[in-house]
Structure formats: structure tokens, C-alpha cells
Amino acid sequence: MSEKQLFEERLASKLKEWQAKIDEIKANASKVASQHEIEFYRQVDLLDAKHELARKKLKESKKASGAAWDELKASIDGIWNEIENAIDSAIAKIS
Numbered sequence: 001m002s003e004k005q006l007f008e009e010r011l012a013s014k015l016k017e018w019q020a021k022i023d024e025i026k027a028n029a030s031k032v033a034s035q036h037e038i039e040f041y042r043q044v045d046l047l048d049a050k051h052e053l054a055r056k057k058l059k060e061s062k063k064a065s066g067a068a069w070d071e072l073k074a075s076i077d078g079i080w081n082e083i084e085n086a087i088d089s090a091i092a093k094i095s
Contacts (some may be wrong), residue, residue, distance in 0.1 A: 028094040
């Protein structure tokens with residue numbers, strides 16, 4: 001299996017994991033203090049958008065090769081880190 005295929009499989013798996021965590025965050029939104037509610041929901045909306053972007057990038061990656069693949073992978077890596085940080089932050093707010 002190529003590095004690209006392994007990366008795509010890892011990303012597909014992460015997308016499922018992230019969606020489950022996002023759903024859990026939304027289900028526990030009532031635990032957020034009212035003064036932080038607007039910021040929390042803005043963060044959840046941003047998380048949804050980043051998740052969708054990562055999903056689209058995965059589709060693009062299946063068609064990319066060479067230098068285009070390298071650029072796309074770098075972009076996905078950045079999105080990956082942003083999603084992980086946003087999920088951790090949101091979970092901290094409902095814990």
C-alpha cells in the first residue's frame with residue numbers, strides 16, 4: 001500500500017472519529033455556561049465547516065498525484081491539526 005493510500009485511509013478513519021466527537025459535543029452543548037454559549041456555538045459551526053473541508057480534501061486527494069498531492073497533503077495536515085485542537089477545546093468547555 002502506498003503512502004498516499006495509507007494517508008487517505010487514516011484520514012477517512014479520522015473523519016469518522018471526528019464526526020462522532022462533534023456529535024457528542026453537540027449533544028452536551030447544554031453544559032456550556034450561558035455567557036459562553038455564543039462563542040461555543042460559533043466554534044461548533046467552525047468545526048463542522050472544517051470537517052466538511054477535510055472530507056472534500058479527501059475526495060480531491062484520490063485524484064491528485066505528484067506535486068499536487070504533496071500540496072494537498074500539506075493542506076490536509078494543517079486542517080487535521082486545526083480540527084484536533086478545536087475538538088479538544090470544545091470538549092474542555094463541556095467537561
